[in-house]
Amino acid sequence: MSMRDLWRPITELADRYAPNLLLRAPELVDLDCNPHGVGPGYWQDDADGIKLEKGAWLCAKWSMTSDEWYEVACQPTHYLVIEGPIKEEEDGVDPFESADLLRPRGNGGVVSADICLNALLLTGAGEAIESEIAEWTQAQRDAAYDWAMRVHLSASDNEGVIVPKRPEHVRLLRR
Numbered sequence: 001m002s003m004r005d006l007w008r009p010i011t012e013l014a015d016r017y018a019p020n021l022l023l024r025a026p027e028l029v030d031l032d033c034n035p036h037g038v039g040p041g042y043w044q045d046d047a048d049g050i051k052l053e054k055g056a057w058l059c060a061k062w063s064m065t066s067d068e069w070y071e072v073a074c075q076p077t078h079y080l081v082i083e084g085p086i087k088e089e090e091d092g093v094d095p096f097e098s099a100d101l102l103r104p105r106g107n108g109g110v111v112s113a114d115i116c117l118n119a120l121l122l123t124g125a126g127e128a129i130e131s132e133i134a135e136w137t138q139a140q141r142d143a144a145y146d147w148a149m150r151v152h153l154s155a156s157d158n159e160g161v162i163v164p165k166r167p168e169h170v171r172l173l174r175r
Helices: 113-123 130-135 138-155
Strands: 021-024 038-047 050-063 068-074 078-081
Touching (some): 038 113
Antiparallel strands (some): 021 038
């Protein structure tokens, strides 16, 4: 199954309040850091105490000028439910206390090429190419997933997340 098969049209989403959504939206496209227009997002009925008439999708977008994440209203075309890291209470690694590798909650804790690619897409920093990731060793996928999830957690206003150096095999976008 390819990544293209995993993305579903937003019109097929049964629960717009579902957690762990990765959204593809034209408002997120940035040729320098997010050419695929992919980012984490969620449905919001109101924003900052102001009731929205119909609600809105909000997505995280990286600003290279201010070097930070911010939220934008968007009109997603597709979605993907992602596997998040195991939480401490589920006998996993606490990203605030340990530098041990984070593992996905599903798939028996094994980082597959698809899971690794989804995690890298969350960061908006990796030039994720599915065919290359499929050729990585398990240790390389584990390291890339761990790095991407920690970067994502730290960018989501989680102070104190231990973020390792970017693995050398994870390329950054160059334009």
